[in-house]
Amino acid sequence: MMIASDVALSPGAYIEIRRGQQTVIGRVVWQRERFSGVRTQDVIDVEALLREPRLQQPAQRRNPDMNPSPVAMPANDRIAIEINAARRIERSQAISSRLQFSALCLFGLVAAIAIAMQVAQMLGNPMQQLDSALSLDKPQTTALVD
Template identity: 45%
Template sequence: MLAKLQTGFRPREERITVLIPSRMRVGSAWTDVVIHNVSSRGLMGGCDTPPAPGSYIEVRRGTIVIVGRVMWGKGRFFGVRTQDRISVKALIDEPRLAGRPQPKAQDAGTERRAENRLAHEARMARSVERSRAFSSMFQYVGIVLTIIAAVGLGGSIIYGALTEKVATVTQALEVK
């Protein structure tokens, strides 16, 4: 059925899911961006202030520079069609630069990220781990409370049935 619907369309190129922190320049402003998936001709990124569709951007990861045009945007996410082919393996394997590039005199007045990237990532990892531990504990407590409620309900039903039978027997013994 799906093949009949896709007649005349090229198959979509496979996207590789990644989480690659990078820097993005829109106009003269730099911002942090995370690449969420990538193919040889495009990528999907996410950031707090995504660029408008139709704008041209530059994404940098280490020594790799990707130039492209934003094709769509939805919430914090946006899709980019790149000018040149992307080597997905090179992008994934690219290490971060040891230090930040030195700002030029014209960039000195622009705002840069104040906190250390590694400290931020460590804090986020701790937050994720705390959330995971909380959800495991919440799930455990929920299961235990459900079991206690089921046992209480079952005990109540059994107690009611036995009390009725004992009352009948007691009444029969008192008559004689």
């Protein structure tokens, strides 16, 4: 499961995630910026987790002079930002996968053309010699050696 957290989670750390009455226990396996990958000990029932209502959080104080930090943002705004960030990451990974595949295909095509040219050159010289030796246009002289 991928989660976003305001606190940096280090790989190897065990975490407990609660939503309403649902509890998910897992271990952080990777971390990049605010996002972390968690391997859970049990299978997650996503539908039940999404249906579970959130518990009310105490209202956070806001200072109008300061820019709102991600922690001070309303939960819906923070979720929207995190969803957009996750989508951008997925798009970037998809684009990089396509570019990597294209580069690999191009490399394979260039290698195949180079090999074909080498084979054609290697087989071309003996074939020219055979063609000239078997040509009927020229009178052939044969030398007999005693």
